[in-house]
Amino acid sequence: MDGVIGRIIGRVFNKNWKGKAVTDKNAWLLSERLLSCIIKEKLGDPKVFYYILLDIGRSYCFRINPKCRVCPCLQVCSYAKNLAEN
Ligand code: SF4
Numbered sequence: 001m002d003g004v005i006g007r008i009i010g011r012v013f014n015k016n017w018k019g020k021a022v023t024d025k026n027a028w029l030l031s032e033r034l035l036s037c038i039i040k041e042k043l044g045d046p047k048v049f050y051y052i053l054l055d056i057g058r059s060y061c062f063r064i065n066p067k068c069r070v071c072p073c074l075q076v077c078s079y080a081k082n083l084a085e086n
Contacts, residue, residue, distance in 0.1 A: 001021050001022045001027055001028060001031060002022075002054070003020060003021060003022060004053070004054060004057030004058070004061070005021070005050070005053050005054070005057070006020070006021020006022060006027050006031075007021065007057065007061060007063065008053055008056055008057055008073070009021070009027065009030055009031060009034070009053075010027065011061065011066075011077060011078065011079035012076060012077045012078060013030060013078060014078030014079065014082075015027070015030065056071065056072065056073060060072075060073075061073075066079070068080035068083060
C-alpha cells in the first residue's frame with residue numbers, strides 16, 4: 001500500500017496503523033473492503049479512486065499540517081472532526 005493512501009484512509013477512518021500502513025494487516029483489510037464497495041456499488045473505476053486519493057494526498061493531506069479546511073474529505077474525515085473539536 002502506498003504510504004499516502006494509508007495515511008488518508010487512516011485519518012478518515014480514525015485508524016492508527018502499527019508502524020507503517022504498508023505493513024499493517026488492518027490497513028490492507030480496510031483498503032480491500034473499500035475496493036470491494038467501489039466495485040459492488042459500481043461507484044466507478046477503482047484506478048480512478050486510487051488516483052483521486054493520491055491527488056488528495058499531494059494537495060491536502062500532508063503528513064504535517066494537512067489542509068483539512070479545503071479538503072474534499074472534510075465532511076467524512078475523523079481526523080478533521082477531531083481537529084475541529086479540540
Ligand atoms: S480532511 Fe484533513 S486529514 Fe482528512 S483526508 Fe483531508 S487533509 Fe487529510
